[in-house]
Amino acid sequence: MQNSALLKELADCGSPETLLVAIMKHHPDLCAPVDVEAIARNAGIIEFRVSEAEGPTSAMMADIDKTKGVILCAAGLSAQRRRFAIAHQLGHFLIKAQRGDRHCTSRDLGENRRDTPRRKEEMQANRFAAGLLMPKPLFTTFVDGLGKPTVTHLPAIAAAYNVTLETAASRYVDLTQAMCAFVFIKDGIVRHARPSRSFPMLSIRAGEAAPVAVLSANPNDRIAWLPADVRDWVPVSRGVRPPKLTMQIFSKENGFQLVMLFANAAAERRADEEDEKLATQSPKFGR
Incomplete structure (x- = not known):
């Protein structure tokens, strides 16, 4: 169900970071693993579908004003990859400067470069997705509680936040x-x-x-x-x-x-x- 107060605040946000701040404000009780579908519904996503089409890992379709949207994920995705795909497409839906429907490959969902307009938009959607699935305040507190850095922390983080090891690693190195x-x-x-x-x-x-x-x-x-x-x-x-x-x-x-x-x-x-x-x-x- 859409949250009108949240939608109004999101309309004034231009970057992944400001979008995340607004979402956290309206969801102060977030805990791991984050309920990404509930947040997406609050923000204007009205349906989640399974896509049987070959090629894209996920897609997003929206009306021209991006007030309502539909997110599609490829059949066979693991729960962890599906969660990230939904968060990624929600990023495309909410970032004002990004217009039109989206069809994203698995490479797009791992993009961290910004040397072309397309890569920059995919990188922004990935930054939003990581911040939504692993909110900075929760994440840093959790990691600090694990103690001194060790490779075994990564599986623990991935399990707690229900994300892949690769997604956990990306967030870890961004914040550590x-x-x-x-x-x-x-x-x-x-x-x-x-x-x-x-x-x-x-x-x-x-x-x-x-x-x-x-x-x-x-x-x-x-x-x-x-x-x-x-x-x-x-x-x-x-x-x-x-x-x-x-x-x-x-x-x-x-x-x-x-x-x-x-x-x-x-x-x-x-x-x-x-x-x-x-x-x-x-x-x-x-x-």
Whole structure:
């Protein structure tokens, strides 16, 4: 059932962030997992359908003024992917600048680039979806309660919020202050990676073989922090001190592996300061 007060406030919002603030204001009792369909109905979605068409993972159809909409999800989607697809299409429906019906592929639902108008709109819908399914206040409190970062936190987050591991990883790296990255591997091949904002640029790419140290891990191994060869993961330049990395490897019997890379931010800052101090104190000899 539509919430007229919410609809009025949403009409004045222009960004995913302001939309989320308005929704949280009208749903102060939100808890995990968020009832995304109830919120979508409050915001103007009148029906959810199963799409049998091949191609799109999800779609959204709306009237010209976007006062009413219908969301379609492909048959066979897991509950977690369906929830994200609904939240993604709700983002398209509510973001004022995005006009017209939408037909989104699975790649669109993982887009985080903004170098073309289409990618930017998909990225905005994904940002909205992540913020709706894992509201920042709830999420940060939950993660803080888990303690120090560890790879096993990701399955716990995914279970609590009823989202995929990939969705949980994206939200985690967007909000964490830690220097970390998650790398998803299947059958020895890197599928994708998500670094936090402060983590160095990754050199490993989707489609490449995982490092030997990861391939040798198995599901029976105890999960522990291990030294990581920085050359396996990030570019190393001559004359530039590389970061000191550690890693944890979570392996399953089906060939799936999740790697968490970690760098101690405080230790990295101290090392940088020491390098700068040594450079300024080094004697310089003229010719």
